Amino acid sequence: MKTGQKLNCSNIVVVLVETKTAGNIGSVSRAMTNMGFDDLRLVNPLTDHLSDQAKMLAHGCNEFLEKIKVFPTLETAIQDCSLVLGTSHKPVRYNQKSFAAREIGNTLVSYCEKNKVAIVFGREDCGLSNDEINLCSWLVNIPSAREYPSLNLSQAVMLICYELYMSSLPTLEQEIPEFAKYEDIERFLAYITKILDSLGFHHKNNRSEIFVGTLRRVLTRIGIDAKDLKVFYKLFEQIESATKCKAQNSENPL
Ligand code: SAH
Numbered sequence: 001m002k003t004g005q006k007l008n009c010s011n012i013v014v015v016l017v018e019t020k021t022a023g024n025i026g027s028v029s030r031a032m033t034n035m036g037f038d039d040l041r042l043v044n045p046l047t048d049h050l051s052d053q054a055k056m057l058a059h060g061c062n063e064f065l066e067k068i069k070v071f072p073t074l075e076t077a078i079q080d081c082s083l084v085l086g087t088s089h090k091p092v093r094y095n096q097k098s099f100a101a102r103e104i105g106n107t108l109v110s111y112c113e114k115n116k117v118a119i120v121f122g123r124e125d126c127g128l129s130n131d132e133i134n135l136c137s138w139l140v141n142i143p144s145a146r147e148y149p150s151l152n153l154s155q156a157v158m159l160i161c162y163e164l165y166m167s168s169l170p171t172l173e174q175e176i177p178e179f180a181k182y183e184d185i186e187r188f189l190a191y192i193t194k195i196l197d198s199l200g201f202h203h204k205n206n207r208s209e210i211f212v213g214t215l216r217r218v219l220t221r222i223g224i225d226a227k228d229l230k231v232f233y234k235l236f237e238q239i240e241s242a243t244k245c246k247a248q249n250s251e252n253p254l
Pocket residue numbers: 087088089120121122123124125126127128140141142143144149150151152153156
């Protein structure tokens with residue numbers, strides 16, 4: 001059975017604050033298009049989002065660039081949103097609750113079914129100001145190496161969009177098969193011990209219980225399917241009949 005929540009992409013808004021590099025806006029546009037999002041808002045951009053550099057990194061997403069909306073302040077950009085999330089690699093310094101992107105994915109997918117959610121990204125050089133962080137209900141971070149946790153802006157956008165996208169994918173709920181019971185496994189172990197003994201199988205230090213104990217652990221650890229156990233029976237039945245055949249032939253040589 002497959003389960004999953006449908007992602008209402010039109011309710012996810014990405015907000016970039018005072019972005020300096022047109023290339024980053026182009027890369028963000030491409031990343032959002034890749035993950036199915038289309039609402040990008042710029043707060044007081046310090047570059048031209050329709051420049052050649054932006055178009056080059058948007059790589060064919062020119063229509064997306066045309067649809068970008070520009071706002072003078074963060075407050076004006078988030079007016080129609082019900083939940084505003086700030087992003088930062090240094091969540092512990094702020095008062096808001098902070099979540100790893102993967103942790104919050106499912107909650108956001110449910111939330112944006114009926115509500116607009118803004119995810120706010122800061123400046124390339126100094127991130128979001130404290131006042132901007134204070135406008136956010138929660139913070140989201142992308143776990144990264146402590147020595148250098150700050151990601152490139154467009155890569156940060158990509159990873160958060162990707163986590164949202166992944167949270168909406170159907171997951172396979174595996175059907176649990178009917179496993180063999182201990183009594184079936186014990187019967188099987190007794191059976192193969194008998195065959196191995198008849199073959200003169202040499203147990204290390206003559207301790208067959210250690211060998212059987214290992215087999216028991218292996219078979220119960222993987223939770224062997226009752227049907228699969230039958231396959232093992234077949235295998236040992238073949239060994240048994242081949243051994244009997246061989247023994248008869250050596251008793252009655254031609
Ligand atoms: N040098 C800045 C970071 C700039 S990176 C600083 O110290 O704050 C530009 C933006 O990318 C950040 O404002 C944030 O929105 C996002 N970002 C970068 N790394 C991130 C991370 N590990 N987790 C969450 N967002 C991150």
